[in-house]
Amino acid sequence: MESLKRDHKDDTMVIMHDLLPEDIKQSIASEARQLLDKESERRELIVEQSGGTPRSYNSVGRDIIRKEGVYIPAFFDSKEILNFLSTIIGEKIHKVPYAPEEFIINSQSKRGDTHGWHWDDYTFALIWVVDEPDILSGGRVEFVPRIKWDKEKPEYSFMKH
Template sequence: MELNMPILFPRSPAIADHYRDPDVLANLHRQLKAKDFVKLPDFLLPSAYDVVAQNLEYLHSQRIRKEFVMPGFNTERRMSVVGGKRVTDLSLQLIALYGNHDLRRTISTIIGAHIHTVCHEEEFMVVNFLDGEADTHGWHTDDPEYALILITESPGENGGGELEYIPDWHNFCTNNGLDPVSKINTAIELAFSLGLAESSKLAAGDCYLLNASNALHRVTPIIGNGRRKALNMAFDTRRFRHYGETAYLLYAS
């Protein structure tokens, strides 16, 4: 597939005008702090979104299938992926978007802190594909703090592929005397019973920002023949940190 489009340079405009309003950004900051999540519909300019959508369509042909139970939380992965190293090799456009000043300035404002590049060759930017019945990205937290997710294809209504998340996961488990890893199923059931679990259906064109290290989250299994395509860009307010091995297990070729 030939990608015939301009590259988004680091200083190119990328974010829709709506997200330049200080009052809008202040409200989004409050939502993120309260829930570890904020939905960002029509976040990118149409020209920037088209770059992403066409690149993800191309990268879908380069995907690697993964089906296994991830150690630690012991939750299922049934999905296809393109990790950061291969994104770097295959898509200058997406790398330029990751470094885009307009995007980073907006995300920093919503978070309320300066953000740094995630120095992990696989996890700084990944592409996830759920391609059919029962595909899922099981419960987990991320090593990087924040994940900016852009959806370019989503299952229809009642087709699965929804984001589910439990805010402030570690404190919730501590407050209820539950280990956040070994007692994950018990803790999830309790969170749902208390009405503390949240969900969000995302359509093509939607973005969301998640405090992915603080909120336990998953993408629910696909029902039927729907598909979900998502670009995940990771950012951190901490310049240096230790990263585990899970990203290599899921994203390394």
């Protein structure tokens, strides 16, 4: 636990490979893959709020996951998980207040798929990576810590720091 707290303090990011037992991780991964296969919708758009960055991916929304899923909703509804993450962070973590973003499943599996450069609106995010290529082929989540977003002038946010 102390090393996770230290990772958060030093890097503002914590990577956890052993958060859950392997059988539960596999059940969540299997459920995510099945929902993607059965329920995903293709997204192809440009987001002007983040400098015209592209989004190209398949996605399953929260309502379908809530209706069709078992393991994913149970994980995100778990008070124990929320309390554990709060202990690492050192402050109370709250669920996402905007229900459509409570949890989603995205898949970037086609050549050129991207979620584009963007700012997240929430103080904390939990990103669960189910499948990924090696890091040299794009298999990574990138983030820039300790940068404040000026929503009025997002293109200048990096320059202020």
